[in-house]
Amino acid sequence: MSVVIGSESRPLRVAIIGSGPSGFYAAESLLKNSEIISEVDMFEYLPTPYGLVRAGVAPDHQQIKSVSKVYDKIASMDRFRFWGNVQFGNDITREELLDTFDAIIYAIGAQSDRAMGIDGETKIGSHSATEFVAWYNGHPDYKETLFDLSHERAVIVGMGNVALDIARVLALTPEEIAKTDIPHHVQEQLSSSNIKEICLVARRGPLQAAFTNTGTKEIPELEGAVAVVDPEELKLENNTAEILKDSNDKKMIQNLQFLESISENQPDPSKRTIRFLFRRSPQEILGGDHVTGLSFVVNELFTDDEGKIHQTMTEDLETLDCGLVFRSVGYKVKPIDGIQFDAKRGTIANVEGRVIHAETSETQRGEYVVGWAKRGASGVIGTNKPDSIATVDKLLEDLPSWTGEPLVRSQAETVKTLLDSKEIHYVPFEDWKIIEKAEHEEGAVREKPREKFVTVHDMISVIKAEKLG
Numbered sequence: 001m002s003v004v005i006g007s008e009s010r011p012l013r014v015a016i017i018g019s020g021p022s023g024f025y026a027a028e029s030l031l032k033n034s035e036i037i038s039e040v041d042m043f044e045y046l047p048t049p050y051g052l053v054r055a056g057v058a059p060d061h062q063q064i065k066s067v068s069k070v071y072d073k074i075a076s077m078d079r080f081r082f083w084g085n086v087q088f089g090n091d092i093t094r095e096e097l098l099d100t101f102d103a104i105i106y107a108i109g110a111q112s113d114r115a116m117g118i119d120g121e122t123k124i125g126s127h128s129a130t131e132f133v134a135w136y137n138g139h140p141d142y143k144e145t146l147f148d149l150s151h152e153r154a155v156i157v158g159m160g161n162v163a164l165d166i167a168r169v170l171a172l173t174p175e176e177i178a179k180t181d182i183p184h185h186v187q188e189q190l191s192s193s194n195i196k197e198i199c200l201v202a203r204r205g206p207l208q209a210a211f212t213n214t215g216t217k218e219i220p221e222l223e224g225a226v227a228v229v230d231p232e233e234l235k236l237e238n239n240t241a242e243i244l245k246d247s248n249d250k251k252m253i254q255n256l257q258f259l260e261s262i263s264e265n266q267p268d269p270s271k272r273t274i275r276f277l278f279r280r281s282p283q284e285i286l287g288g289d290h291v292t293g294l295s296f297v298v299n300e301l302f303t304d305d306e307g308k309i310h311q312t313m314t315e316d317l318e319t320l321d322c323g324l325v326f327r328s329v330g331y332k333v334k335p336i337d338g339i340q341f342d343a344k345r346g347t348i349a350n351v352e353g354r355v356i357h358a359e360t361s362e363t364q365r366g367e368y369v370v371g372w373a374k375r376g377a378s379g380v381i382g383t384n385k386p387d388s389i390a391t392v393d394k395l396l397e398d399l400p401s402w403t404g405e406p407l408v409r410s411q412a413e414t415v416k417t418l419l420d421s422k423e424i425h426y427v428p429f430e431d432w433k434i435i436e437k438a439e440h441e442e443g444a445v446r447e448k449p450r451e452k453f454v455t456v457h458d459m460i461s462v463i464k465a466e467k468l469g
């Protein structure tokens, strides 16, 4: 007997994979809908929720991280369940979820980095932005990653807000670091760093810098660093100057104002220097096993027929000595078996959030995508809300054509039985709150917002200890 889905007796059962902003906004949109009754089971790889709000947003931006309170409210809604420490694709498969749920929403973010594709990228000292960001934010997978901070110069390839976050964190003084929730072991290493100069390098010119006012506004306020750019770097070619003349692009104008404001600055030997370099494409990471430098080719900019700016390489080569290279040149989703991957955009292939099947290239019944996995690594936390609502709207548009079997037992019980049968130590939301409480208590002792647990083992141990009383 098949029944209509979305009623009190037969709720719409949705699995959301990932507990970052997009996952929570999708859950909220489903659970707040007054016409359709939904149950949401959120599966998260880590025992801790909030995705990049916890593991990406810079630790000196506690105000931004406090958006997690909004997600706590969503987690407290009826018919919401959180299953932390459950890895989709490993602990629980797509086939199992398709059998158990009416719909899956992938909210897995874009967790891999794009490579620069140059020689030397695998040398010790060459890292992705993801690795460093995850390390200083206490992501358990990166606890053991080593960053050699003994050299005097670090180079960041890329000129977006993530690149600026990395530059800022490298430039924080021990006192500034102590006020953040950077884990203790990272705090120690950053506080004794020998880095004197942090260079950010972009392929194109100052008008094309991808960062925004959000990223630049704190740079001049850093206690222990001075930001510099050679005025020569800001000289615009005739063709790019034309763009500026006709433009009302607020971001571009603000970026240029920021760069002009620091162009008179001189390095201060008592402080670190953050240096902005433009029109340079990385050519090769130099050194033996370890990074000792980065070579660049100098670019010239030209405008195409549509007025877009491109770079062309000149014969001029430059080398910067350095011990660390971070690439911050884009993110891509980790592909999922059975689902098409959009290699160009680095996303799960989709049409307005409806996922595309790997073989048929048709949209896949009952599978959806939200957030960075849907549209690529763009936008701020708030951008994910309308984006998730739009995908949920597509799901609800599709719903009338579905019918389902009546439920023989509650969905909570079904999921629990499935995870128990695999002996998975899942972490429900109330257990995450035990972890969080312990982090805040330890943070209070150390006079910082929280001291994060950086291993899954320690997180599980604190839950067990609390339950044993």
Ligand SMILES: Cc1cc2nc3c(=O)[nH]c(=O)nc-3n(C[C@H](O)[C@H](O)[C@H](O)COP(=O)(O)OP(=O)(O)OC[C@H]3O[C@@H](n4cnc5c(N)ncnc54)[C@H](O)[C@@H]3O)c2cc1C
Residues within 6 Å of the ligand: 017, 018, 019, 020, 021, 022, 023, 043, 044, 045, 046, 049, 050, 051, 052, 053, 056, 057, 058, 061, 064, 086, 087, 088, 089, 107, 108, 109, 110, 111, 133, 162, 165, 370, 371, 372, 373, 378, 379, 380, 381, 382, 384
């Ligand atoms: C370094 C950095 C700094 C940022 N700073 C800011 C900022 O200051 N302000 C701002 O507004 N925005 C900032 N952003 C952007 C913001 O973080 C993103 O817009 C947002 O996090 C994207 O949300 P999401 O849900 O798509 O992905 P994510 O936040 O990445 O969440 C994805 C979740 O899915 C989980 N997951 C992945 N794979 C699996 C799996 N197989 N099984 C189970 N779970 C899985 C992950 O563990 C993660 O919890 C920053 C981004 C980065 C990278």
